[in-house]
Amino acid sequence: MTTESAPDWVLPRRQRIGRRLCALREDRGLTQIQLGERAGMDHKTVHRIEYAITDPSLSMLLRLAAALDVEVAELLVA
Template sequence: MQIDPPDWVLARRRAIGARIRAARNDADLTQEALGERVGIDNKTVHRIEYAVSDPSLTVLLGIAKACGIPLAELVRE
């Protein structure tokens, strides 16, 4: 049985996803190109950007590197 995360967690995931989407666009990368650089598929990138998926720290580090920004910028409050 899976327990739904609290509303504040979902709100933070949405905010992080929006920052990832903005960083990807600023880096002029498609979801497919970002996925290739990180080692995930474009559907996973989409799910992360729209807060459907909960990315691992390894994936977040890869996204930050691929977009050329510090990880802290993606996950800041």
């Protein structure tokens, strides 16, 4: 099994997704704790996604989008 580093363009795109998630959350007046509860995940996970510390899975993005009442594509466009 090989471990490769992600290409240089991955982190900036993850950061854009995190900023978009944060903006949508704040537009709805939600805290990270409240969004986490709505999405069925820990608020620390929400924090890690917003700050591009972790790679969110597709399932996580789908749950967050549903909790924010948006299409998952809205999290991916900035």
